[in-house]
Amino acid sequence: MPAVQVENLVKTYGDGTQAVKGISFKVDDGEFFGFLGPNGAGKSTTIKILTTLLRKTSGLANVAGHDIEHDPQKVRKLIGVQMQDTVIDEDLTGRENLILQGHLHQMHREELKERVNTLLKIVDLEDAADKRSAYYSGGMKKRLDLASTLVHRPKILFLDEPTTGLDPQSRATVWSYLKELNQEGITIFITTQYLEEVDRLCRRLAILDHGEIVAQGSPSELKSEIGADRITLGFENGNPEAGALKNKAKQVLSNLGGITEIVDSDEGIVIYAKNGGFLVPDIVRAFDGAGIKLASIGVSSPTLDDVFLKHTGRRIRPEEIDKSRASGMFGRRRR
Amino acid sequence: MTFISDTYYMFLRWMKKLVRNPILLFFSLFQPIIFLLLFTQLFSSFGVLLGVNYTLFATAGIVLQNAFSSAFQSGTAIVDDIKSGFLAKILATPANRASILLGRLLSDAFRVFAQSLIILLLAYGLGVFPATGILGYILILVTVAFFGLAWSGISLALGLRTKSAETVFGIAGTLTFPLLFMSTALMKPALMPTWMQNVSAYNPISFAVNAIRDLIMTGYVWNSFSQAYGVISLIAVLTLGATLYEFRKVVS
Ligand SMILES: Nc1ncnc2c1ncn2[C@@H]1O[C@H](COP(=O)(O)OP(=O)(O)OP(=O)(O)O)[C@@H](O)[C@H]1O
Ligand SMILES: [Mg+2]
Numbered sequence: 188m189p190a191v192q193v194e195n196l197v198k199t200y201g202d203g204t205q206a207v208k209g210i211s212f213k214v215d216d217g218e219f220f221g222f223l224g225p226n227g228a229g230k231s232t233t234i235k236i237l238t239t240l241l242r243k244t245s246g247l248a249n250v251a252g253h254d255i256e257h258d259p260q261k262v263r264k265l266i267g268v269q270m271q272d273t274v275i276d277e278d279l280t281g282r283e284n285l286i287l288q289g290h291l292h293q294m295h296r297e298e299l300k301e302r303v304n305t306l307l308k309i310v311d312l313e314d315a316a317d318k319r320s321a322y323y324s325g326g327m328k329k330r331l332d333l334a335s336t337l338v339h340r341p342k343i344l345f346l347d348e349p350t351t352g353l354d355p356q357s358r359a360t361v362w363s364y365l366k367e368l369n370q371e372g373i374t375i376f377i378t379t380q381y382l383e384e385v386d387r388l389c390r391r392l393a394i395l396d397h398g399e400i401v402a403q404g405s406p407s408e409l410k411s412e413i414g415a416d417r418i419t420l421g422f423e424n425g426n427p428e429a430g431a432l433k434n435k436a437k438q439v440l441s442n443l444g445g446i447t448e449i450v451d452s453d454e455g456i457v458i459y460a461k462n463g464g465f466l467v468p469d470i471v472r473a474f475d476g477a478g479i480k481l482a483s484i485g486v487s488s489p490t491l492d493d494v495f496l497k498h499t500g501r502r503i504r505p506e507e508i509d510k511s512r513a514s515g516m517f518g519r520r521r522r
Numbered sequence: 523m524t525f526i527s528d529t530y531y532m533f534l535r536w537m538k539k540l541v542r543n544p545i546l547l548f549f550s551l552f553q554p555i556i557f558l559l560l561f562t563q564l565f566s567s568f569g570v571l572l573g574v575n576y577t578l579f580a581t582a583g584i585v586l587q588n589a590f591s592s593a594f595q596s597g598t599a600i601v602d603d604i605k606s607g608f609l610a611k612i613l614a615t616p617a618n619r620a621s622i623l624l625g626r627l628l629s630d631a632f633r634v635f636a637q638s639l640i641i642l643l644l645a646y647g648l649g650v651f652p653a654t655g656i657l658g659y660i661l662i663l664v665t666v667a668f669f670g671l672a673w674s675g676i677s678l679a680l681g682l683r684t685k686s687a688e689t690v691f692g693i694a695g696t697l698t699f700p701l702l703f704m705s706t707a708l709m710k711p712a713l714m715p716t717w718m719q720n721v722s723a724y725n726p727i728s729f730a731v732n733a734i735r736d737l738i739m740t741g742y743v744w745n746s747f748s749q750a751y752g753v754i755s756l757i758a759v760l761t762l763g764a765t766l767y768e769f770r771k772v773v774s
Contacts, residue, residue: 235610238614239614263615263616264616272607274606274608274611275608276608278543279535283538290531291528291612291615291616292616293524293616319542335611
């Protein structure tokens with residue numbers, strides 16, 4: 188039985204915004220599933236629907252074997268949800284936040300107490316457990332929020348960007364903990380901007396763009412679909428004629444054989460080509476002849492970044508998101 | 523049946539928040555205390571007109587005035603929960619939906635209970651002691667708390683509907699004095715203009731005031747007591763109905 192099954196799911200908001208336009212996908216029991224997409228693609232909307240917080244406009248959705256509309260209570264018992272914005276009660280201590288969650292899931296006192304202690308240890312909040320969470324740093328709040336979704340041992344975890352705003356160390360801890368949870372059999376449905384981690388951990392993923400699924404499959408399937416190496420060309424920084432230079436370079440490149448795609452990027456130009464390594468000398472020679480100065484050139488096999496770029500025409504940049512969304516939110520960690 | 527335990531845990535959450543933000547307890551108390559300390563002194567000659575001690579007469583009205591404005595905090599609290607996403611977080615658990623509201627309303631009732639106790643103690647300092655004694659104190663506090671619970675429903679519904687704390691405050695501020703003045707809170711109907719007597723006779727605040735005033739000044743008056751409970755129950759049913767209705771729409 189799939190953990191999540193969605194068919195032709197549509198969400199049109201009251202103001203007419205078509206956030207989700209008929210998507211279908213399936214997440215198997217025990218899977219680590221990545222749900223990616225640029226800003227405004229409809230990821231959070233989908234999560235809110237699957238977690239019974241938002242009514243769908245049409246379509247079918249089953250979570251943990253229950254229809255989200257007919258059996259929402261059964262669904263709620265089996266899922267854990269972390270929303271994109273950190274949500275904790277700042278008047279309560281960290282421990283009280285976790286205990287409240289457990290009580291609302293009808294957990295027994297003794298079991299709950301133990302469970303909360305374990306979780307506090309895992310998210311490294313033992314020392315601050317009895318402090319009012321208003322005084323936590325952004326990163327600590329985020330970790331507390333994650334812990335609060337785990338109190339009742341959910342079968343399926345829905346995580347909307349759980350590591351955004353965490354410092355690299357906490358981020359790594361969270362990812363490795365998620366991996367552990369998954370190995371214990373918990374299904375994980377996650378949206379994130381961190382493609383390297385997705386590549387490492389997700390068994391399958393779907394890419395959403397403008398409310399539609401534009402690609403889905405395993406990371407290796409999606410990467411091999413690109414069928415080409417990536418050659419990154421960098422030009423001198425701060426060149427005022429960068430635009431003209433790029434155009435000239437593209438012109439030169441279009442005369443070379445073996446190139447499947449030429450894409451603009453912030454640093455310069457990205458080329459996709461079969462057997463990219465062999466093309467490098469040709470490129471250097473052609474640029475030399477045309478008087479174009481290159482600052483750097485690199486060949487790599489395709490990454491999920493390329494997959495994302497190919498399907499959405501955009502790049503994901505977690506660093507920028509971190510800075511704009513979460514300035515000053517880096518968790519201070521003791522020890 | 524998780525209704526009772528869920529209600530209890532939601533209530534507990536609000537109580538903790540109240541204890542940790544004591545300002546919330548005193549927030550609405552300011553005006554009634556001014557009324558108690560200054561207004562009753564300024565208008566003590568009303569007592570001559572009414573043939574009673576005015577402070578004794580007005581205490582019931584002042585207690586109700588506090589309950590009335592205090593009730594409006596409920597709406598702003600739920601707006602905070604909606605904005606912060608905490609309501610969504612609770613809605614994602616299997617917690618009983620009615621418990622989520624009832625837990626809040628019970629905490630409102632408790633707050634009004636505590637505030638009324640403070641007012642009554644101050645009034646005691648001014649020589650106000652209920653004719654019904656200690657049992658009277660308890661009945662007064664329970665009645666006011668019930669009134670507070672029913673009225674809080676209105677502000678909860680408003681908060682859920684408008685999702686704006688300013689709107690809830692605005693409406694509360696606009697309603698307080700007209701409803702207070704057009705009730706028996708501060709004056710006997712016999713001394714009001716006729717049109718105001720008519721309004722006052724249907725003003726729910728009057729019913730609650732009359733019952734409490736009887737407990738303070740007269741003794742056990744079954745008639746005023748049962749009428750007050752009838753009216754407050756009716757308000758409670760209406761406002762809780764409206765609240766539940768608005769609550770359903772939040773999840774859309
Ligand atoms: N309550 C709402 N009313 C109207 N439109 C909304 C509402 N919530 C979201 N939208 C719109 O729906 C679209 C999808 O939003 P959503 O939050 O699901 O995107 P997302 O993929 O999670 O984006 P991000 O990466 O920025 O979090 C956007 O165009 C957004 O503006
Ligand atoms: Mg989102």
